[in-house]
Amino acid sequence: MQTLNAQRSALHQPPTYLCCIPIFFCVSAALQFPSNMSDGTAKLVFSIANKAVLPSWLAIAFLPNSPHTSKVVKSSVLLTAACYAFSLLRSDWPKGGNFGSLRGVRTIFQKGCANVHNACWIHFLCYDLFVGNYINKDAIKSGMPRKYVIPCLFVALMYPPAGFLLYNLLKYILARKLVEM
Numbered sequence: 001m002q003t004l005n006a007q008r009s010a011l012h013q014p015p016t017y018l019c020c021i022p023i024f025f026c027v028s029a030a031l032q033f034p035s036n037m038s039d040g041t042a043k044l045v046f047s048i049a050n051k052a053v054l055p056s057w058l059a060i061a062f063l064p065n066s067p068h069t070s071k072v073v074k075s076s077v078l079l080t081a082a083c084y085a086f087s088l089l090r091s092d093w094p095k096g097g098n099f100g101s102l103r104g105v106r107t108i109f110q111k112g113c114a115n116v117h118n119a120c121w122i123h124f125l126c127y128d129l130f131v132g133n134y135i136n137k138d139a140i141k142s143g144m145p146r147k148y149v150i151p152c153l154f155v156a157l158m159y160p161p162a163g164f165l166l167y168n169l170l171k172y173i174l175a176r177k178l179v180e181m
Helices: 002-011 016-032 039-062 067-089 102-111 114-142 146-158 160-180
Strands: none
Touching: 039 067, 039 114, 039 146, 067 114, 102 114, 114 146, 114 160, 146 160
């Protein structure tokens, strides 16, 4: 009986490749826009990406055990990935901009167009979300009380490496206190 239910459940799940459809449409749309995308379009992409991650952060913080949280996070990441691809494909990379030196990175931020800046920002949004999602899943698995997790999630939203460090420090401290008891 369980096998039959599992098969029925699998039939109602969309194939994994369907998750790539938003990215495909975004890439094809990006290729049709002029490379010097107007500020209005860049602002629209920026707004979409910023709004795309909010439902995920709310779900991670307030519905951590919901089976829908993972789906919401995946949807947010896919939408921001599509915005990232759109921005990156429409970018005019600044001369001298690279990731091999501090000067190259500074050039990207100083001389890059709005699309380059969007791509950089969206990269941060996705990274923040991955760190927050990791903290949430690990906290559930380890049984960390939510009163400790929520501040870590907020710090991870603002400063992901610091949020990750804070979470792991709290996890270590709480584990030591439990061992000492």
